[in-house]
Amino acid sequence: MKKIEEMTLEEKIGQMLMIGFPSAFYDDHIRELVTSYKIGNVILFSRNVQDARQVMDLCTDIQKEAIENTGIPAFISIDQEGGMVTRIYRGATYFPGNMAIGATKDPENAYKVGEIAGRELRTIGININFAPVMDVNNNPLNPVIGVRSYGENPEDVANFGINYIKGLQKEGVIATAKHFPGHGDTTVDSHLDLPKVNHGKDRLYEVELYPFKKAVENGVDAIMTAHILFPALEDSKVPATLSYNILTRILREEFKFDGLVITDCMEMNAIAKYFGTQKAASMAIKAGADIVLVSHTKELQIKAFENIKEAVERGDISVERIDESVRRILKMKEKYGLFDRPYPEKDKFDTTVGIEKHRKIAKAISLKSITVVKDEKKLIPLKTKNVLAISPETVPVSFVDDALMDRLSFARQFTSTFGGVEETISVNPNNREISVILEKAKDKEVVVVGTYNANLNEGQVKLVNALLQVNKNVIVVALRNPYDLQKFENVPTYVCAYEYTPLSVESVIGVLTGKYPAEGKLPVTI
Template identity: 60%
Template structure:
């Protein structure tokens, strides 16, 4: 292989459209060897399968090597393939359902559907232990705040995915759970001692390594107890090589989180950081969006190799690992989608009913002190925000469900949609309307981070104490209004979870979930 081809194998690049476009053509012409898909690339399931086949055909013509086609198909709020596929609940919903074995089945379903569509590499599961109620980016993407439970559930997801021929990725090493900053926006820091990291943050990753996870994704987070310089995990030799490779004995693929995220781009520069990540020990450098930065990263790595700053043997190490995994997952013989399965298996009834059963089992009634469940009143008022993008990982939220409208449709009453952070004018108007209602149902969406919603709940409670709050994402919202007597957690704002909550409100099913985090 030429030096360009070898470095190209170390880059994962994204492109903007649902079709095979010029950007994609440039990526492949320049020998970049792997692709990442986002919601922006996903049309119908048939269109996605055809797109992936075109990508592989062009890759094989260009270099003779099939591509890793990667995607963040975590389930819940981070789901890229939506139309026509089985949309599974997210990690915290599985944690609440207490269904560890079901996560193995989930992995098999996601793996089987992705591989049928021509996707061979899932950037999941999240193995971060979410023990910070102010975490704006992990939250419900985590299985919970117990490291043993996170490890057990995560390992089952890994086994399920990989048994279906899809590479699994444990993320975000060494742990993004105890941060109060989103690394898409800034550079977070985890201040804990090594002793504490060993016990909590690192535990699920150790278990994933013991259970042969193929890939681990780095976190753009500072860990001063591991790395004394101001370098996030992604750019730290001590983190990636010293800790992950040497101490923990990980032999698989080290993948970076996207190098265009602000934690990297603003502080180090995407292109410069691509070189730093290779020096630190990363095998796959993810540049998700801009062609100039993708080609710039490729050329910058090539330049430092030619200058002797990075030995070519270091590039060869990564390329050997990459090619070995492509061989192991049969990509040279079976790189394409399976159209028969796309038609018959992707989004099939069995997969959808599995998703529904877990969703229903996950709904958690944290308290119901005034016995407001199931809903017995007719003169009711329902208030909620819409499902909107809250983090860089959300990408795009398909089929924006309105909780208030859906509840009204099923239980009657008046529905109101509020902004994410309502102002006092909006709050006072709704407070006035709430005075003479028999019951108020409020769907909150990370009220612990959007204080206007908490203000709304507290103000309405002053004039009407018959209030049911349903947390439609992070369960921590209750910390903002302890006086509410009935509190339900749904862990995600999707059509699936809204349908499940309505069944609990109407009395069709009982809430069976158990909190996977301490409140």
């Protein structure tokens, strides 16, 4: 293992940066950063992923180059949260997301998901997962967390998150509790602007901070910061990522966290617009971050490197401060066996990744999550084929969503499985679309509508309320946020699937047609 005394300043700074690049192969972008700037860590996105086997080859190349150029194996990270944020979906097991797991009311399911995800990721060559999300989602209008959270109860979020962390880390993958100190109660997406959480200190400690404190007590090895203002914890112009009070005084000193503090991406508008990505890189390190994440742009990655170096050379950041983080990084790389076995375990691939046994567990958990909130007219199970099924196709609704494989349509899948007539709508249907559908709905015995964040898309609300005027037997299936019911309380039957994925669509159709019972319970209040 390389000793810190043998490292140059450039090599140390390289260990404190994590970068993304555009290709599904080891390209010139990453080659230049690893060769010329000794960058020691990489993040993978959907753009780097074709399928699980290709990712394994890519991880092999990344490690080979990192070891050759820096003498130290790389952290290779990904956001494999499950549900709507799943970067590797071909060839690996597809898991339900957090709110679906929360709806099973059994934290053991979070452990199972963490364990299998860890086993598969480590086999492929990934050693950090940017999961679990430990934000408490108590704001129905949150545009970026929502179903990525386990729910609205801080104790449940902590409990499910800790179980996931234990399962993942047991299999040799570092878990990352995010987004500290809590992105749950915001109405602004930090990819687009700088959110603010105005709660007082007591409330923040009881709700937002609680799951993170519990995660630290239970051995989480990494925490990702949030680009959010918390006036009760820090000067009202400094977001958590750049706050010494939040990262050092609260997280390090008060919570006694000695794992890795990793920033969320510094190219997000919450940082880039107000501070500048490169300048904020050295600000985050001064605040107490160990690894600065710059996910996309080569120029900004190089400028971040140079900005940190200049800050050290002019004495703005001490060498001791740099060494403290580098020691932590090297120690964590050693703890997770990267010096002994940095490479993917190719010989285990066929017996580990995406295997039938793992898929069965994922399917069973998905089925247990489907929640029938109400069924006043006993429309479930469906007793007729004279059904109109309506839904939009999957579309990403925030910057973290993945454009899932093929455009999925709940309505199409429903009719091909069960029968009936299908109508695919846009996410915000206009009056013309709505009147065409109303005509078709009049003579149907039951209308099944899949909504997709209707609480944020007025056209869907209009459609459902208009359908209730022409047909009394309407079943609404919320295919993402469970809060849609607030917009059409008169719907007789309301079902929550918590995500719009092949897995959840199959599960919800199984419940609607009576093949399976609905066992889920709401993890949030509607």
